[in-house]
Amino acid sequence: MSTIVNNRLIIQPVTRIEGHAKISIHLDDAGEVKSAQFHITEFRGFEKLVEGRPFAEMPGIMSRVCGICPVSHILASSKAGDMLLGVEIPPAAEKQRRLVNYAQVLQSHALSFFHLSSPDLLLGMDAPAEKRNIFGLLESDPEFLRRGIRLRQFGQRIIEIAGGKSVHPACSGPGGVHARFNIAQRDEILSWIPEALGSVAVALDRLKSLLDGFASEIAHMGNFPSMFLGTVTADGGLEFYDGKLRLVDETGNAVAENLDPREYFKYLGEAAEDYTFVKFPYYRPVGYPNGYYRVGPLARLNAAKFAGTERAGREMREFKQRGSSNGSGAVCESFHYHLARVIEMLFAVERIEELMHSPELYEDKIHANASLNRREGVGSCEAPRGTLFHHYWVDENGLITKADLLIATGQNNQAMNRTVDQAAREFLKRIPPGTQPDEGILNRIEAAIRCYDPCLSCSTHALGQMPLVVEWIAPDGEVVGRTSRASPSS
Amino acid sequence: MRTLLLACGNTLRGDDAAAHAVLALIAPTEYHATRAVQQFTPELAAEVARFSRVVFIDADAESKAVRIEPLNSVPRNLKSLGPALTHTATAEEVVALASALFGFSGQAFVCRIPAQHFDAGEAPAPDVLEFAREAASQIAGLI
Numbered sequence: 001m002s003t004i005v006n007n008r009l010i011i012q013p014v015t016r017i018e019g020h021a022k023i024s025i026h027l028d029d030a031g032e033v034k035s036a037q038f039h040i041t042e043f044r045g046f047e048k049l050v051e052g053r054p055f056a057e058m059p060g061i062m063s064r065v066c067g068i069c070p071v072s073h074i075l076a077s078s079k080a081g082d083m084l085l086g087v088e089i090p091p092a093a094e095k096q097r098r099l100v101n102y103a104q105v106l107q108s109h110a111l112s113f114f115h116l117s118s119p120d121l122l123l124g125m126d127a128p129a130e131k132r133n134i135f136g137l138l139e140s141d142p143e144f145l146r147r148g149i150r151l152r153q154f155g156q157r158i159i160e161i162a163g164g165k166s167v168h169p170a171c172s173g174p175g176g177v178h179a180r181f182n183i184a185q186r187d188e189i190l191s192w193i194p195e196a197l198g199s200v201a202v203a204l205d206r207l208k209s210l211l212d213g214f215a216s217e218i219a220h221m222g223n224f225p226s227m228f229l230g231t232v233t234a235d236g237g238l239e240f241y242d243g244k245l246r247l248v249d250e251t252g253n254a255v256a257e258n259l260d261p262r263e264y265f266k267y268l269g270e271a272a273e274d275y276t277f278v279k280f281p282y283y284r285p286v287g288y289p290n291g292y293y294r295v296g297p298l299a300r301l302n303a304a305k306f307a308g309t310e311r312a313g314r315e316m317r318e319f320k321q322r323g324s325s326n327g328s329g330a331v332c333e334s335f336h337y338h339l340a341r342v343i344e345m346l347f348a349v350e351r352i353e354e355l356m357h358s359p360e361l362y363e364d365k366i367h368a369n370a371s372l373n374r375r376e377g378v379g380s381c382e383a384p385r386g387t388l389f390h391h392y393w394v395d396e397n398g399l400i401t402k403a404d405l406l407i408a409t410g411q412n413n414q415a416m417n418r419t420v421d422q423a424a425r426e427f428l429k430r431i432p433p434g435t436q437p438d439e440g441i442l443n444r445i446e447a448a449i450r451c452y453d454p455c456l457s458c459s460t461h462a463l464g465q466m467p468l469v470v471e472w473i474a475p476d477g478e479v480v481g482r483t484s485r486a487s488p489s490s
Numbered sequence: 491m492r493t494l495l496l497a498c499g500n501t502l503r504g505d506d507a508a509a510h511a512v513l514a515l516i517a518p519t520e521y522h523a524t525r526a527v528q529q530f531t532p533e534l535a536a537e538v539a540r541f542s543r544v545v546f547i548d549a550d551a552e553s554k555a556v557r558i559e560p561l562n563s564v565p566r567n568l569k570s571l572g573p574a575l576t577h578t579a580t581a582e583e584v585v586a587l588a589s590a591l592f593g594f595s596g597q598a599f600v601c602r603i604p605a606q607h608f609d610a611g612e613a614p615a616p617d618v619l620e621f622a623r624e625a626a627s628q629i630a631g632l633i
Contacts, residue, residue: 115532134532138590146591153533167528 023445023470024275025424027480034475036424038417038449039276047403055084055377055398056174062390063168065405068111068455070168071104071159072383075241076390079379081174083262084394086373092363093176098241099355100162100171101381102348105240106196107155108384109297109341109348112453113203114148117338120447121210125217126440144206147199151345154192158352161185176367186356193353197311200346204315207342214335220426221448222334222419225250227283227293229411230303231261231382238304238316238347240382246303247283247293252320252329255283261380264389264406281411292414295386296452297340302330309354312347319343334419334451341453372398383408385455409454416452423448436481445470491596493522493633494541498548500528505605505614508622509547512603515626522633529578532587539592545629546581546598549605549618556625558632561585561598599632601625 028034046065053061059077063070075097082089089097119132122141130136137145162181163169171177211218232246233239245259259267270279271288282291293299301320307313319339323329331340355361372394380389386408393402427444431437472481495516497509513524525537530546538544545558561582579587581600588594603621605614614622 138587142591149532149587149591150536153536156531156533 023420023424023449024473025428025470026473027475029475033421033425033428036417036421036445037275038413038420047405050400050403053400055081055372055392055394055400058390058392058400058403059173060170062405066455069104069108069383069385071100071163071171072381072388073390074169074172075101075381076379076383076388078172078174079242079381080377080390080392081379082368083377083379084372084374084392084398085174085368085370087175087368087370089176089368090363090365091360092181093172093366093368094241095355095358095361096162096177096181096366097172099181099352099361100159100169101241102352102355103155103158103162105155105382105384106345106348106352107152107159108453109345110148110152110155112384112450113207113338113341113345114145114151116453117447117450118144118148120443120450121207121214121338125443125447129439129443132443144202147202151196151199154196155348157192158189161188175369178366180364180366181361183362186362189352190356193349196349197346200342200349203342204339204346207339211339216426217444217447218333218335221423221444221451222415223332224418224422225332226415226418227255227286227291228299228302228330229283229293229295229387230300231380231387232304233308236305237308238300238306238312238344240348242381245387248303248330250330250332252302252323256285261387261389262378264378264380265391265404268406270406270410276413278410278413280414281406282414289414293411294334294415295408295411296337296384297344298331298334298337299386300382301340301343307343307347309347309350312343312350315343315346334415334448337451337453372396385409385453386411407455409452412452412454416449416454419448419451420445442470491521491542493543493545494538495522495524495629495633496530496534496538496544496546497524497526498528498530498546499526502610502612504607504609504611505618506549506608507612508549508603508605508614508618508625509601511614511619511622512547512601512626512629515623516630519633530581530584532579532584534579534584535587535594536592538584538588538598539594542596543633544585544588544596544598545601545632546584547601547603547625547629548581549608549614550602551605551608553602553604556601556603556621556628558599558601558625558628561600601629 022039023036024039025036026034050061058081059074062073062077065073115134119136123132123136134145159169163171227247227249229245229247231239231243233243245261246257247255249255267284268281269284269288270281272279282288283293301316307316322331322336376393378389378391380387388408389406391404392400395401423445427441428437431441471479474480495513497513499506499509501507501510510526513526585598603625605618607615
């Protein structure tokens with residue numbers, strides 16, 4: 001639904017994202033877009049809730065932050081616990097954690113691409129809202145949808161195999177993992193690989209064939225210079241589980257390299273604004289607000305020098321040719337989060353297959369035993385939506401005295417605000433001032449946000465559905481229009 | 491006929507664990523398989539299609555008695571289904587996807603268990619467990 005009252009437009013809810021959100025579009029006296037803001041309107045406060053809990057319980061508690069990426073929270077929390085124990089976990093445990101992390105990225109990206117964004121991409125931004133969903137895809141391209149559902153099922157199945165269940169699995173804790181991986185599990189996972197590789201190839205081919213038809217969206221849905229942050233291997237390769245952080249600018253040149261994620265607080269700060277519950281992380285040496293950066297698939301592919309697997313490596317080299325400086329700079333168009341996401345699915349499937357052939361994965365030792373050895377611990381990994389940090393402080397009994405979570409969607413907060421502003425300015429100027437924007441225009445503003453696949457439940461550590469509202473706001477502050485529609489189930 | 495018993499609920503949400511309790515009360519047979527999930531999702535469609543019958547079991551705050559009803563009204567052309575399905579799905583949507591994408595042509599039922607309290611808690615209330623026992627008995631008769 002959308003309405004306009006005295007120069008203020010409200011779009012509510014923003015759909016096909018995870019959580020609750022609102023977009024406010026401020027108009028000037030001429031009725032043109034003056035600015036636009038993306039608000040996160042839910043609050044839960046997980047960091048306060050966990051105070052007093054034993055640190056060993058944290059992975060289980062933190063997995064409840066999100067039903068889409070619980071594994072990411074479990075792994076970051078487990079790694080913070082490893083640091084509190086002062087241990088290096090056994091190779092089998094590390095391999096198993098890597099496995100579930102690849103599976104997590106695969107299933108989450110499959111959900112984002114096939115379920116949430118493909119309706120826009122395959123059916124068109126102007127398709128009727130009642131058709132622009134996976135049931136619309138079912139009518140237009142059932143084989144594509146079948147592949148998407150199966151691909152996500154594959155990722156979920158791996159998590160279930162390793163963690164006992166696909167949502168909120170109990171797979172990892174401080175010191176290691178909870179169960180050995182076995183040959184029967186390997187054989188089941190390997191049986192999925194050919195189909196998974198085929199499905200990602202279909203998705204890649206289809207998406208690349210569609211890009212020419214979205215030139216306007218690519219140019220105006222978050223196309224701006226920024227820095228990009230991602231975890232990389234020691235030699236700069238794409239990495240999801242453990243490594244150093246690399247920050248590059250829009251030219252593709254490194255702003256900072258070999259950053260220790262356990263010291264993120266030394267170089268990443270968090271600012272607050274009064275219109276949203278989500279904080280605004282920034283790179284301290286540059287300061288706020290100019291020190292903002294993007295994370296997630298687009299940022300990871302910009303930050304890494306290469307993928308390190310055959311198929312994804314080939315796609316990543318081609319991807320980098322889309323860079324802003326005649327193929328040598330970073331890819332700055334947020335629309336290409338979609339393409340980066342599919343390339344990362346390919347990378348994840350290839351890495352999963354590699355892991356199945358790693359003898360270390362099947363070793364007996366899966367846990368390093370120790371008691372509390374530190375009072376402060378940090379864990380980080382690459383979640384589907386970007387770099388995730390868990391930072392805990394404990395007392396002498398191992399009880400949490402303070403916790404800080406730096407979430408991927410939060411780190412994209414400023415970029416998402418810029419994206420909404422850019423999209424609103426471009427697409428709303430195509431209609432006469434004061435008139436009601438049509439569904440296609442409103443959907444483009446929403447779709448600009450969906451490029452980031454934001455998980456607002458994660459970023460506010462909140463629970464529930466994620467409808468979004470867009471409001472038009474007049475110069476005097478009065479809400480003059482509002483759009484909302486049925487929210488998705490969560 | 492091989493049946494999939496699909497239980498939905500959060501075991502940390504009091505009466506919401508009723509469906510999980512039902513599965514625990516049904517003795518294994520060669521005629522059925524069980525699956526316990528926290529929510530129904532589109533991915534279950536592929537799994538449902540491997541069976542000739544599926545029973546969705548869920549706690550229901552609006553039910554007064556245990557009910558097992560066929561999902562005869564599933565719109566096979568999907569046009570009347572909800573427009574905003576994302577990572578979760580209703581039983582009807584799972585069956586519709588199973589039919590349209592994975593060739594499911596079997597029977598589908600939904601078993602609703604009366605429940606009231608969905609706050610944090612590790613077990614259903616005694617009266618809900620009694621409903622779970624009744625549901626298990628009815629489902630055992632079905633399979």
